[in-house]
Amino acid sequence: MFIQTEATPNPATLKFLPGRTVLPEGTLHMPNAEAARQSPLAEKLFAIDGIAGVFFGNDFITVTKGGAEWPHLKPAILGAIMEHFMSGQPLLRTDTSLAPSGDEEFFDPADAGTVDTIKELLETRVRPAVAADGGDITFRGYRDGIVYLAMQGSCAGCPSSTATLKHGIQNLMRHFLPDVREVQAI
Numbered sequence: 001m002f003i004q005t006e007a008t009p010n011p012a013t014l015k016f017l018p019g020r021t022v023l024p025e026g027t028l029h030m031p032n033a034e035a036a037r038q039s040p041l042a043e044k045l046f047a048i049d050g051i052a053g054v055f056f057g058n059d060f061i062t063v064t065k066g067g068a069e070w071p072h073l074k075p076a077i078l079g080a081i082m083e084h085f086m087s088g089q090p091l092l093r094t095d096t097s098l099a100p101s102g103d104e105e106f107f108d109p110a111d112a113g114t115v116d117t118i119k120e121l122l123e124t125r126v127r128p129a130v131a132a133d134g135g136d137i138t139f140r141g142y143r144d145g146i147v148y149l150a151m152q153g154s155c156a157g158c159p160s161s162t163a164t165l166k167h168g169i170q171n172l173m174r175h176f177l178p179d180v181r182e183v184q185a186i
Contacts, residue, residue: 001019001082001085002019003016003078003081003082004016004017004019005017005074005078008133008134008135008154008158009133009158009160010064010134010135010155010158010160010161012052012064012065013053013063013064013065013135013153013154014062014063014070014074014077014134015060015062015134015154016061016062016063016077016081017060018059018060018061018082018085020059021058022056022057022059022060022061022091023056023057023058024058027055027058027131027136027152028055029053029055029136029150029153030046030054030056031053031156032046032053036054037093038092038093039054039092040089040091040093041054041061041080041081041084041089041091042054044080044083044084045077045080045081048073050065050066050068050072051063051064051077052064053153053156055152055153055154055156056091057131057134057136057153058131060131060134062135062154063077064153105139105140105141106140106148107141107142107143108142108143111142114179114180115139115142117177118139118142118177118180119139121172121173122137122138122139122149125172126168126172130153133154133155134154135152135153135154135156136152137149137151137152137169138150138152141186145180145181145182146180146182146184147169147170147173147182147183148184148185148186149165149169149183149184149185149186150185150186151165151185165183165184165185166183170182
């Protein structure tokens, strides 16, 4: 098994491409070891000293480091990923009680049309671009002209995420939806 790595715009994250499907649908952000309980692979990665976050995409795994350096972490991460895929274990446990909660969306039902447009713009224009960098941005809410988004994977804590939000996503949303005043990360 050959696993490629790619740098991301966030120097604290590295993207690992195992050459196979990682998560068939959606994405999964595990910002701590507690959230990682839902995945045997994520648990193995968090067992490596210096790992601060794990993110699964369709065909990639983004790992965020804490204080350690990549030359020390990368071999252990590659080993854990290879061992997991060679073992045939599932990526996720089936016990849904282990999944983190708190992903509820919030918006006024009167804004449902605006929210649908926001989600379509995110799905078609934003998410494919940030997935290429090992991250994801998901809709969390809309209230009083403010769009609330969750930054995940390499986007979470990225030095350029503020520019991505304010100059990229906010301008895109304002162009198509004049009622949008601002975009904020939560």
